[in-house]
Amino acid sequence: MGHRKNQIPLIHFTSYFLIFGILFLQFPLNDSLPGNCDTWLTISLSNTYLNKLHSFLDGSFLGTSMFPISNIHSYGEASPGMALIFILFKLLVGNDIWAIYFLITLGYALNAIGANYFSQLFKKDPSINWLSGFFFAGSNFFLANLDDFPIFFYFFFCLSLYFLLKWKEVSHKKFLYYSAIVGGLQIYFSVYIFIFLAIAITILWIFEIKDFTHLFKYIGVFFLISLPMVLFYLHSHIFLDVVNPWADLEVITRGSLGFFDLFNPLPDNLIYPHQQKLFPQLGYWPFIRRHAFLGIIVIGFGIKGLFNSEIKKELKIIFLIGLILALGPYFKAYHFRIPSPLLLIYKTLPISSFLRVPLRAYSLCALSLSIMAGLEISKFLPRTFYKKLFAVSLFAGAFFIENIPFPLNKYYAKDLITWPEQKVKFKGTILNLPSDAGGRTLAEAGDRVFAYNRELIYMNWQTQHKQNILNGANGYYPKSRIEIQKYIDIVPNGASLGILSEIGVKYIIFHKNLVLNAKENLILERLTKSPYLKNFKNNKDISIFKLKSI
Known part of the structure; x- marks a missing residue:
């Protein structure tokens, strides 16, 4: 019997992995990616880590994006943990699209098993624990943020809280240290969730745990584990000269949830395909993340649990923390908004750059709600094993159908993953065109290529041709990159080419398949006619020009 109990976590994890593996299989089978922005960032930064590792081991020159910047990972929220997992899958399958597929499949399965373990603190019932984990990881909200997956990786968050509250329950110090160690590791995967975890632990400690004799030991271990990344972010925040368009209060407001977002499913939802008409249309690509619907099953039973005095207060505290943070600086409904308690904090404390998308706290x-829904559902389940299994399957199936849009939004990427001119050999710094570092060309949710992710595609290609490029992006732009954009905008003006030549640019590559508008099409005509450029290579996809001596 004990052996069978020990197998339950493995059985649960395997079932989660198979469910999400089958759901996400539509991406690699269609040579597609699950997102059009941060998915590209995950791929390009992970491949950059891999190149840096190669360079460290054999001393070879492998170039960099965002030249002349030396450490592009400083200009955003780094996720070396996710990069490591991606690299392992990349080495196994040899393909970026399949590596991303296995990364998100593993990640969603780990999210589910993490919530599964956490739910065991409130009711140890394998069926209900499995259901709670599935509710959490499989929700419409998590699928709406599939492009942002590294920022929605909650495995360590769940385990840290599980061990912390387990320590409160049984007073074994090992659980306290497990919580601190696992919690400290969270920052290597997502600084967002690390901050959410620190806030949750602080509030739970003050209002629920109240054992301050062990607090300093806990804090010491927690921050000792996370210290390298904490120092990395502090150094970046203090010393790097960056342009951060996302810290603007209005941008933060648009990245927070409004009341009606909580009931807005993704397009192509199987049960509510026309519900979109009831809400403001959110076409611009970041707004797709605001579809925060969790399904009527989870919302209904979860809210019932909120008012159930028998359910432990820890779950209700976590709910309130998430809701207050997710609503951001204003409480919004359509075009009406009133200030929230966080408005003053956003205006006075420099947290904007780290919590610039408040909606992520809705996780x-x-x-x-997923755990409370499971607890409430448990009251209606039959006691016999097979009847209970059947009932749980019905709840899981109903939840799945009302949360999953079909087909999932896909972005064809086979023609964009690989550097288009593998056979062309050259040495020298490259400027890829078209290029718009300010991201002034806005994108819709369905756009495969737009100004910002085009820079990420250039970054990924750099890891293949291994020459320095001026292009690239992370969470923020170096101020030097924005300043050089004014010269890029007037290429091939002689003065601009002179400045670029001084930086070290030797080649300009125009990508015909990445043109976004008629104005960008005119760039190629000007390049072709320029007396300062020599035509180095030309085909249907790209034109390569070499700078003459200026």
Whole structure:
């Protein structure tokens, strides 16, 4: 009997992995990616880590994006943990599209098993624990943020809280240290969730745990584990000269949830295909993330749990933390908004650059509601094993159908993953065109290529041709990159080419298949006619020009 119990976590994890593996299989089978922005960032930064590792081991020159910047990972929220997992899958399958597929499949399965373990603190019932984990990881909200997956990786968050509250329950110090160690590791995967975890632990400690004799030991271990990344972010925040367009209060407001977002499913939802008409249309690509629907099953049973005095207060505290953070600086409904308690904090404390997309905190609500929904559902389940299994399957199936859009939004990427001119050999710094570092060309949710992700595609190609490029992006732009954009905008003006030549640019590559508008099409005509450029290579996809001596 004990052996069978020990197998339950493995059985649960395997079932989660198979469910999400089958759901996400539509991406690689269609040579597609699950997102059009941060998915590209995950691929390009992970491949950059891999190149840096190669360079460290054999001393070879492998170039860099965002030249002349030496460490592009400083200009955003780094996720070396996710990069490591991606690299392992890349080495196994040899393909970026399949590596991303296995990364998100593993990640969603780990999210589910993490919530599964956390739910065991409130009711140890394998069927209900499995259901709670599935509710959490499989929700419409998590699928709406599939492009942002590294920022929605909650495995360590769930385990850290599990061990912390387990320590409160049984007073074994090992659980306290497990919580601190696992919690400290969270920052290597997502600084967002690390901050959410620190806030949750602080509030739970003050209002629920109240054992301050062990607090400093806990904090010491927690921050000792996370210290390298904490120092990395502090150094970046203090010393790097960056342009951060996302810290603007209005941008932060648009990245927070409004009341009606909580009931807005993704397009192509199987049960509510026309519900979009009831809500403001959110076409611009970041707004797709605001589809925060969790399904009527989770919302209904979860809210019932909120008012159930028998359910432990820890879950309700986590729910409130998530809701307050996710609503951001204003409480919004359509065009009406009133200031929230966070408005003053956003205006006075420099947290904007780290919490610039408040809606991500709604994951804490999803976690809490998923577990409370499971607890409420448990009251209606039959006791015999097979009847209970059948009932759980019905709840899981109903939840799945009302949360999953079909087909999932896909972005064809086979023609964009690989550097288009593998056979062309040259040495020298490259400027890829078209290029718009300010991201002034806005994108819709369905756009495969737009100004910002085009820079990420250039970054990924750099890891293949291994020459320096001026192009690239991370969470923020170096100020030097924005300043050089004014010269890029007037290429091939002689003065601009002179400045670029001084930086070290030797080649300009125009990518015909990445043109976004008629104005960008005119760039190629000007390049072709320029007396300062020599035509180096030309085909249907690209034109390569070499700078003459100026």
